[in-house]
Amino acid sequence: MSLFTDFYELTMCASYFDNKNFEPATFDLFIRRLPENRSYFLFAGLEQALQYLQSIKFTEEHLAYLKNQGFNQDFLDYLRGFRFTGDVCAVPEGTVTFPNEPLIRVTSPIIEAQLVETFLLNTVNLQTMIATKASRVVHAAKGKTVIEFGLRREQGIDAGMKVARSSYIAGCQGTSNVLAGQVYGIPVFGTMAHSFIMSYPKEIDAFRAFAKTFPNKSTLLIDTYDDISGAEKAAVVAKELEAKGFRLGGVRLDSGDLAQTSKKVRKILDDQGLNYAKIFASGDLDEFKIAELLSNGAQINAFGVGTKMGTSADRPYLDVIYKLCETMTADGSFSPIMKLSKDKITLPGRKQVYRFKNAKGNFEKDIIALANEKVQGEPLLVKVMEKGKLIYNLPSLEEIRAAAAENLSKLPEDYKALTGAPVYPVELSKNLQNLIKTLKRQLTLNEINHGVSNTQA
C-alpha cells in the first residue's frame, strides 16, 4: 500500500530529502467539525492504520514507477530502505470522541509522518464515519436487532469489508457480507431475494422449496406480489413445518408501509399460533425511518439496514484532517506550529485529551491540553507505537465492540438525540489557550503585516 498515497506526499518528501530535513515533527489526525445531525464520533480504523504503519515499504516495482515520474535516484534509494520509525499515540477504537480532539498523533522524522498521511485519513474517515452512523441506527432501533445489509451499494470492495467491521463495532448484530464473516468473524445473515420467489411459478412453491432446504431457519420474503397474501402463504408453510417438527424463522417485508403492514402480518402469524416467527424489515432504512416506524407501533423484530447506513448517505465523508502541530528547531527542542488560514485554525503543540466523568461514570466534558500539562480527567490518547514498533495489544473485534457499547452507554442520552442534540463541551486548557494567543501574535507579525520585503531579509 505504499503507493496508496497522494502524489504530493511524495513530492514533499522528495523536497524534505533534497533539503536534508530529517528532523522529527508531530502531526495530529482529527476531525474538524461535526456534520449536521451528528453529535459525536465513534472512533474506528486504528487497527488498519497500525497495520499499515508496520508494513509500509517500497518494492523495486514501486521505485521503477516513481523513477518514471521523475524522482531522482538519491531519493529512490532512500525510499528503498524506508520504514516507519515513529512514535504513535491514539485513542482506542470504540471510543466516543468530538471535533478537534487528536485521534492519532504521529511523531517521527517529518518525511515519514508526511508520507503516511493519506492512508491514515482514508481508513479513519471511512470507519469512523460508518461506526458513527451505525451507532445512530442501533440507538434508534431501541434494542431491536440491526443487521448491516448494504454490501451491494457500498463504495467498492474495501468499503464493503470495513462497513461490516465498523457497523459491527457500533452495535449491529451482523452483516450480509460473507467475506466479512470469514475475515472478521462477524455473524452473517441473509434471507432470500424477490428473484427466488419469481423463479417459481407460484409464490408458495418458492416458500416450500426454501423451507425444505432450511427447515429451521427460513425467513420468507413475503412482498413480491402482495404482502398480506404473502403472509398468509408463509403461515401455511409454517404450519407445514410445524407438522414435521420444525419452526419457521420468520418473514421479511421489503416495501410499502412497514409500520401498518407489520401489524397486519403480526396478526396473521399470531392467529395461526406462530408467535415465535419474527418479522424482519428492510428497504431504504436509516435511523430516522426506524425511529418513525417504532413510534408508529411497527411490529418489527429486526431491521436490515443497507445503503443509507453503508454509505453514510446523508453525509458520506468526515472533515478529517492531518495537521502538523510541532517541528524540531535547530536547538533540538520541539516548537509548536499553528495554521492560521481563515476558519481553518489548528491547535498547536503536542496534545492530550482528558475526559471528565461524573460519579456514575457518565461523560461530562473533555479538555484538550498540552501533553506535558497536569490535568485532571482520564487521558484518551494511549501510546500504541514506539520507534515504529507496535507496543499495544490490539483488542479483538469483540473487545472493541464492547468498548463502543460501554462508551455509548456513558454518553448522556441528550447527546444521542437523532436531531438537535446539544453540543458536548470540549474545552481548551489555559496553557493551550495561551500558546494559541502567543503564536497568533507571532504569525501575524512574521507573515502578514511585513509581507514580502521583510520575509526576504
Add this chain to the structure above:
Amino acid sequence: MSLFTDFYELTMCASYFDNKNFEPATFDLFIRRLPENRSYFLFAGLEQALQYLQSIKFTEEHLAYLKNQGFNQDFLDYLRGFRFTGDVCAVPEGTVTFPNEPLIRVTSPIIEAQLVETFLLNTVNLQTMIATKASRVVHAAKGKTVIEFGLRREQGIDAGMKVARSSYIAGCQGTSNVLAGQVYGIPVFGTMAHSFIMSYPKEIDAFRAFAKTFPNKSTLLIDTYDDISGAEKAAVVAKELEAKGFRLGGVRLDSGDLAQTSKKVRKILDDQGLNYAKIFASGDLDEFKIAELLSNGAQINAFGVGTKMGTSADRPYLDVIYKLCETMTADGSFSPIMKLSKDKITLPGRKQVYRFKNAKGNFEKDIIALANEKVQGEPLLVKVMEKGKLIYNLPSLEEIRAAAAENLSKLPEDYKALTGAPVYPVELSKNLQNLIKTLKRQLTLNEINHGVSNTQA
C-alpha cells in the same frame, strides 16, 4: 472474491441446488431511476465485473467457512467445482445510459446468475456513480483541467482506486492517487500541503526549498497565512527561478473566495511577467461551485476536485438493481418474468436497448425492446461472454475515456444542464408494452385475487 457476496445469495443457491434447479435464467442489471440533479448515467465498471466472472471460484478455506455456517456437504461439493459458465451481454464502458436500460444481462444456470449478483452491483454502482458525477464536474469546468484529488476521503482503498479510474474515464486529466497511476497508467498530479509550508520558519523559505527540488514544475501553495502576500512571495521565487533559467509551474489556492482571490493573484503574477504561471484551485469543489467560480470570472487554470466528487457526496449511491427477467420452463423455452411490488415494476423478458441518432449523430431517443424484435436504431448491448468465456476485446482505459468523450459530445447540451435538465426519452417497444400488460393480468389473477386457497391448489 467468491465470498464477497450477500449471505442470501448462498442460501438461495443452496436451495436451488437442493431443489435441483439448474435451469438457465436471465437477470438484468439496471438503474431504476435518476437521482436528483442527474440526467444520464455514464456507465463504468464492466471490466472489473468481467474479471470477476472469469475468476470466481471457491477455495477449501472458503468451503470450510461455509461448512461452519451450516451448508451441507453436497452443496459444498458443488461449490468446489463452481465456475461461471453463462452468457453475458453488456453496454460498453463509457456509454451514456438512462434508467431501466439493461446495462449487464446475464443468462446462465440460475445458481450462477444469482451468486454473482452482489459483486456486479457493487462494482457498477461505484464506478458508474463516480463516472457520472465526474462527467458533470468536467462539463462545468468548460475545458479547464480537472484533477481527481479525493483519495483521503474516498470510502476505502478500492474506492480510492476505482474513483481515480472512473473519473479519468469521465474526462478528468489525472489523479493524486499514485497507486492508481501505477496500476491504471493514469497521469498523477500533486502540489504541496500546508504542513510543508508550516515546517519552515518562513513561507518563502518553504517555497525556495520546494523550487530547489522541482525547479521546473513547482506549484506553490500560497494560502497558508495570507494568499496575497503568498502570491507576492511566489512571484519572488519565480523570478529567482527565471534567473537560473527555470520556470515556476504555478500557484495553488485552497481556501477563501477563489474567484476574487484568483483575479488578484493573476494580476500579481502578470505584473511580474509571469503570465505562464498557472493558477490551480482546490478546496470543497464540485460541479456547482466550479460553475459559479467561472461565471464570476475566476482566473483559474485547473481545478483539484476531491471529496465531493470522490464520494458523489450529494448522492453517494445509485438505485442499481439486478432482477430476474426470464426463466426456463419445463418445456425448455424461456418464459418472461416480472416483479409487481408497488412502484417496483421490472421489465420482463430478454431485452435490447436501441439508440436513435439524428443526422449529426446526436442522441434523440432510446427504445427498450425485446431482444428478438426488429427495431431501428443502434443496439447498445453487445455480447461480451459466451459460456463463461470472454469473447470481447476489453478496450484500454484510454479507449474507454475516448468513448465516454464521444458519447458525452453526442448527448445534446440540454441534457447536460447541472440542474433542471429535461428527461431524455426512453420508450418501451410495442411488443414489450404488450408483454407487460399480459403479465400484469396473469400475475394479478394468479397471486393477488385468489390468495392462499387457490395458490395451494
